[in-house]
Amino acid sequence: MTVGRTQSIALSGLSGHLVDIEADIASGLPALVLIGLPDASLGESKDRVRSAVANSGCAMPPTRVTVNLSPASLPKQGSGFDLAIALAILAGTRDVPAESVASCVHIGELALDGRVRPVAGVLPAVVAARDAGARRIMVPAGNRTEAELVPGIEVIAVASLAHALREHGADIVVSDVDAIKPPSESESTPPSRDLSDIVGQPDVVDALVTAAAGGHHMFLLGPPGAGKTMLAERLVDILPDLDARDALEVTSIASLTR
CATH class of the missing domain: 3.30.230.10 (Ribosomal Protein S5; domain 2)
Incomplete structure (x- = not known):
């Protein structure tokens, strides 16, 4: 055995x-x-x-x-x-x-x-x-x-x-083969978004900046068309860079979805 x-x-x-x-x-x-x-x-x-x-x-x-x-x-x-x-x-x-x-x-x-x-x-x-x-x-x-x-x-x-x-040290003849690649991902550049696109609502803009700078939770509530999606999309671009640990965690989540 x-x-x-x-x-x-x-x-x-x-x-x-x-x-x-x-x-x-x-x-x-x-x-x-x-x-x-x-x-x-x-x-x-x-x-x-x-x-x-x-x-x-x-x-x-x-x-x-x-x-x-x-x-x-x-x-x-x-x-x-x-x-x-x-x-x-x-x-x-x-x-x-x-x-x-x-x-x-x-x-x-x-x-x-x-x-x-x-x-x-x-x-x-x-x-x-x-x-x-x-x-x-x-x-x-x-x-x-x-x-x-x-x-x-x-x-x-x-x-x-x-x-x-x-x-691993085996005595074996290895032929050149093309490595199988993972499915290609879209490389299109996302559109640029800026807080200057928001007209009015200075209090909400201040809240966005405060949440981004301090790492605070934020909840957007309002009727359809009030601008919640527009505000949330622009929050992403003012967030500070991820540290190494958080970047690895985010990339790990992306790895699971491939």
């Missing part, structure tokens, strides 16, 4: 939890079984992992493979565990150095051809890994930019499973 180990991150909102992934290679009829409260999309990772491993120059063991995601009480959802599951299995078969795989956190969805697809929520996942004491994390190449925003942890970006294996 051989067990390969690694780690990944399960997200719950902006909070991330470290998940230990164990792949037990045991005797028995060929099968890949996932346990540890996976959801439907995670259950489908069995087929993605099989195809990705085969198309990366490796082979699934012709025996029973049981993959455990612990703690079992923590719900796991999404396809971001694919890369970790594949590497845990290949560490168990000794196709890749087990020590290197076990000392790194892995996030990424696998395409059937072995490429690593970007996933949502990489930024809060990297923050959670760092806060849990991890020193290295492997992410999809398409998520490199946001992952590298987090200081204090080494980020390894990979375009394919074969690339990931080579990063």
Whole structure:
């Protein structure tokens, strides 16, 4: 019996939890079984992992493979565990150095051809890994930019499973592949808004400036057409710059919606 180990991150909102992934290679009829409260999309990772491993120059063991995601009480959802599951299995078969795989956190969805697809929520996942004491994390190449925003942890970006294996020291031939990019976002510049556009209502303008400068809460109440939306839109442009912590939190929220 051989067990390969690694780690990944399960997200719950902006909070991330470290998940230990164990792949037990045991005797028995060929099968890949996932346990540890996976959801439907995670259950489908069995087929993605099989195809990705085969198309990366490796082979699934012709025996029973049981993959455990612990703690079992923590719900796991999404396809971001694919890369970790594949590497845990290949560490168990000794196709890749087990020590290197076990000392790194892995996030990424696998395409059937072995490429690593970007996933949502990489930024809060990297923050959670760092806060849990991890020193290295492997992410999809398409998520490199946001992952590298987090200081204090080494980020390894990979375009394919074969690339990931080579990063861990496996003796494998790696073909150049185009990294899968996340969906493009609109780069249109928002229209410029200024408090000088507001005619009258000096008391409300003063209240906006005071709220922006002091970080106070503000509630706008009035009949339709009174200018609530116009005032709120211009409040954004006079707010002070975010500090590093708040900027990371705002960007993490955006990361979850991609």
